[in-house]
Amino acid sequence: MNNNYYVYILTNKYKTVFYTGVTNDLYRRTLEHKMKVNDGFSEKYNADCLVYYELFFNITDAIKREERLKRWKRKWKMELIEKFNTQWKDLFGEIGDACSEAGMTV
Template sequence: MKQPATYIISNDHNTVLYIGVTSNLIQRIYQHKEKIIGGFSAKYNLTKLVYFELFNDMENAIVREKRLKQWHRKWKNRLIGEVNPNWRDLYPDII
C-alpha cells in the first residue's frame, strides 16, 4: 500500500535512531530489516520500527522528516515514548 510516511527506526538497544520518509512504509522497513539498502541503517543494524506517521501527500511527509531530524535526541525519545512506551518493533502491526 502506497502512502507517504515519516518513520523512525532503531537498533535492539535503542541507542541509535534513523529518521526517514517513504511512500511505502511496509516495503521500506522490510528493506531495512533485510539490509537490502546499505548505508547508515545497515551499518548500525537499525531494523526496529519504533515510530511512524502517515500523511496524505509526500510534501508534508518530507517537511515532517526534516523537522524531526533537527530535534534533540531527548525530544525524539519523548515522541517515541508517547506512542510506543516500550519501544517495541511496530513492523508486525503494519504488515
C-alpha cells in the same frame, strides 16, 4: 494510486541510534531495512526496529516533517516515541497485519 506517505523512525536493539526516513510504502521500506538491502546508516548501525511512524497524504508535508525530526535532539525523539509506543516494541508485525487485513500483498 497510493497517496499515503509515512515518516518513520527506526532504532537498533540497544536504542542507541535513530534513523528517520520517509516512504510511500512503510511495510516494504521497513522490510528493506531489516534485510539490509541498501548500504548506509541503518545497515551500518543495525537500525531495523520500527518504533514510530506518522501518516501523511501529501509528500511535501511528509518531507518537511522528516527534515524537522532529523534536526530534533535525541531527548525529544525519545519522548515522541514513548508517547506513541510506550513499550518501544517493533511495530513491523503490526503494520504487516494491517496490510493483510486491507487486502494488500505483503
